Amino acid sequence: MLPFALTRPKCPLAMTKPLIFAVPKGRILDEALPVMASAGIVPAAEFHDKKNRALSFATEDSDMRIIRVRAFDVATFVAHGAAQVGIVGSDVVEEFNYPDLYAPVDLDIGHCRLSVAEPVDAANGQGSHTSHLRVATKYPNLTRRYFEGQGIQAECVKLNGAMELAPTLGLAGRIVDLVSTGRTLKENGLVETAEILRISARLIVNRAALKTDDRVGALVDAFRAACRTGDDA
Amino acid sequence: MTDPTRDLLPEGLEDWLPSEAAAVTRINRAVTDVMDSHGYDRVRPPLIEFEKSMAGRMDGVQPRRMFRFVDPSSLRTLALRSDITVQVGRIAATSLAGAPRPLRLCYGGQVLTIKGDGLDPTRERLQLGAELIGSDSVAAASEIVTIAIEALASAGARNISVDFTLPDLVDTLAKGPFPLDADQIETVRRELDAKDAGALKAGGGGAYLPLLYATGPFADAIEQLAAIDAGGVLAKRIEGLRQIAERISGKARITLDPTERHGFEYQSWFGFTLYAEGVRGALGRGGTYRILGLDEPATGFSLYPDALVDNDRCDTDARDILFLPLGHDVDVAARLRVIGWRTVAALSEGDDAKVLGCTHVLNGKEPMRL
Numbered sequence: 076m077l078p079f080a081l082t083r084p085k086c087p088l089a090m091t092k093p094l095i096f097a098v099p100k101g102r103i104l105d106e107a108l109p110v111m112a113s114a115g116i117v118p119a120a121e122f123h124d125k126k127n128r129a130l131s132f133a134t135e136d137s138d139m140r141i142i143r144v145r146a147f148d149v150a151t152f153v154a155h156g157a158a159q160v161g162i163v164g165s166d167v168v169e170e171f172n173y174p175d176l177y178a179p180v181d182l183d184i185g186h187c188r189l190s191v192a193e194p195v196d197a198a199n200g201q202g203s204h205t206s207h208l209r210v211a212t213k214y215p216n217l218t219r220r221y222f223e224g225q226g227i228q229a230e231c232v233k234l235n236g237a238m239e240l241a242p243t244l245g246l247a248g249r250i251v252d253l254v255s256t257g258r259t260l261k262e263n264g265l266v267e268t269a270e271i272l273r274i275s276a277r278l279i280v281n282r283a284a285l286k287t288d289d290r291v292g293a294l295v296d297a298f299r300a301a302c303r304t305g306d307d308a
Numbered sequence: 309m310t311d312p313t314r315d316l317l318p319e320g321l322e323d324w325l326p327s328e329a330a331a332v333t334r335i336n337r338a339v340t341d342v343m344d345s346h347g348y349d350r351v352r353p354p355l356i357e358f359e360k361s362m363a364g365r366m367d368g369v370q371p372r373r374m375f376r377f378v379d380p381s382s383l384r385t386l387a388l389r390s391d392i393t394v395q396v397g398r399i400a401a402t403s404l405a406g407a408p409r410p411l412r413l414c415y416g417g418q419v420l421t422i423k424g425d426g427l428d429p430t431r432e433r434l435q436l437g438a439e440l441i442g443s444d445s446v447a448a449a450s451e452i453v454t455i456a457i458e459a460l461a462s463a464g465a466r467n468i469s470v471d472f473t474l475p476d477l478v479d480t481l482a483k484g485p486f487p488l489d490a491d492q493i494e495t496v497r498r499e500l501d502a503k504d505a506g507a508l509k510a511g512g513g514g515a516y517l518p519l520l521y522a523t524g525p526f527a528d529a530i531e532q533l534a535a536i537d538a539g540g541v542l543a544k545r546i547e548g549l550r551q552i553a554e555r556i557s558g559k560a561r562i563t564l565d566p567t568e569r570h571g572f573e574y575q576s577w578f579g580f581t582l583y584a585e586g587v588r589g590a591l592g593r594g595g596t597y598r599i600l601g602l603d604e605p606a607t608g609f610s611l612y613p614d615a616l617v618d619n620d621r622c623d624t625d626a627r628d629i630l631f632l633p634l635g636h637d638v639d640v641a642a643r644l645r646v647i648g649w650r651t652v653a654a655l656s657e658g659d660d661a662k663v664l665g666c667t668h669v670l671n672g673k674e675p676m677r678l
Binding site for chain 2: 173180181273275277286
């Protein structure tokens with residue numbers, strides 16, 4: 076209904092495409108499902124079928140699709156606009172620091188922290204008069220930023236798991252990793268020496284999608300309402 | 309032995325082949341015509357300038373994002389332009405300082421950044437825009453937003469959406485009802501921009517939380533913003549937004565996001581971002597600002613319409629092309645070109661009209677469909 080009518084023929088464009096909701100595999104998902112349910116998003120039955128190898132699922136009562144991907148990929152899908160909405164830990168949001176991501180709702184689930192840990196004996200010994208460190212981590216950006224803030228240049232060794240092995244095997248002097256109970260650290264002879272970030276799960280949305288698609292805004296409101304209990308915001 | 313990497317283009321740069329180049333030419337012309345029809349005179353600043361003059365005209369311009377090098381003749385640092393707006397600001401403050409105000413100027417050209425923006429690796433883009441120098445009033449802002457929408461529509465954008473913002477909101481509130489320490493301002497701005505309620509509270513910006521909810525379709529969001537407006541420091545801005553929204557109602561969908569600051573480095577009280585259906589990111593933005601040195605208010609917009617090319621390409625079916633065989637009547641061919649025919653002349657017997665993509669062939673004085 077624009078007054079500046081176009082004379083050229085229009086291309087066929089799928090009008091209302093279904094929204095894509097990205098959820099992370101693992102840790103956060105179990106806690107996220109009840110929150111999603113109270114915001115009105117219930118995945119179809121095959122989502123819970125462990126043998127089902129599908130990656131994309133329908134939802135009940137809407138044409139929204141749910142995709143289940145790795146936590147880091149949730150942020151990537153949403154930042155690129157391939158998915159419009161997602162749930163992911165604030166660790167991932169901060170690590171990528173994508174300008175095209177909004178994290179409008181703190182879901183108050185999936186709590187843990189991102190911490191520095193080092194071998195028990197090393198932690199007691201040397202002081203902090205160093206200008207260079209080698210750190211094994213899944214979060215090179217956050218790690219570099221944190222140590223830069225302390226005037227230390229951190230050389231990050233990017234690992235995708237089993238960070239705790241790095242100090243004993245001499246790969247890196249310390250690690251930066253997620254900690255919830257601290258048991259894994261203890262069992263591997265490590266001790267938490269500093270907390271970098273407190274983490275909880277966030278609803279994330281694509282910037283352009285929020286501004287151009289009313290359904291995204293409605294979804295944000297639904298999640299805000301679902302999280303209102305126990306939140307003073 | 310061929311080296312496949314020899315002709316590799318650097319990251320974020322690409323060739324535009326005929327169909328894309330034709331589309332972008334059409335877009336360029338459509339936007340330029342709209343700006344021209346509203347009385348904006350075109351200026352053409354150079355590609356390269358002294359870094360100092362590029363960086364000094366507006367607050368918040370980052371020379372770090374520009375390609376820079378030393379000028380062999382003056383030994384000063386040069387920069388490749390990353391935003392033509394600052395060059396127009398320089399022209400307005402120097403050569404055209406004496407021209408009557410309000411001064412309406414427009415421009416178009418390629419701009420280059422040293423790195424892509426976030427996820428988008430593109431380093432070279434077409435920038436088209438208009439600047440209204442001498443005013444940052446509601447009337448000026450309304451004119452600029454209206455022309456920006458009209459220009460985008462003429463370039464083929466569909467279902468245009470405009471997002472309003474108040475770029476100096478945090479500064480205004482921090483000076484007044486919601487005081488912040490100097491070191492908190494940056495955190496609060498950043499977390500408001502990311503709409504991260506959790507981190508905002510943790511960063512000491514709890515008072516700013518309600519701003520996150522004054523976001524969305526304009527009619528509702530502006531009511532919410534008005535309800536938050538502490539001590540009336542925003543009353544004038546809110547009234548301005550309402551007037552601008554009224555002016556463009558029906559021409560675009562309007563949303564409000566008072567805390568958006570993505571891409572608003574130097575804007576003052578008013579800013580806007582343009583989106584369109586089927587285009588992933590923003591197509592352009594604009595707002596009010598001050599030209600430093602002259603300390604003159606101005607309002608303007610910039611469009612980056614490259615993203616429309618994909619939409620446009622499927623709009624244009626192959627055009628008719630008339631094949632001119634060897635020994636054709638050159639006067640007939642010239643006349644046909646005047647009435648709009650596009651011709652391809654044979655250079656040798658071996659030229660095949662079909663292979664060359666022609667749709668018609670000149671038979672005596674008449675084009676014949678192949």
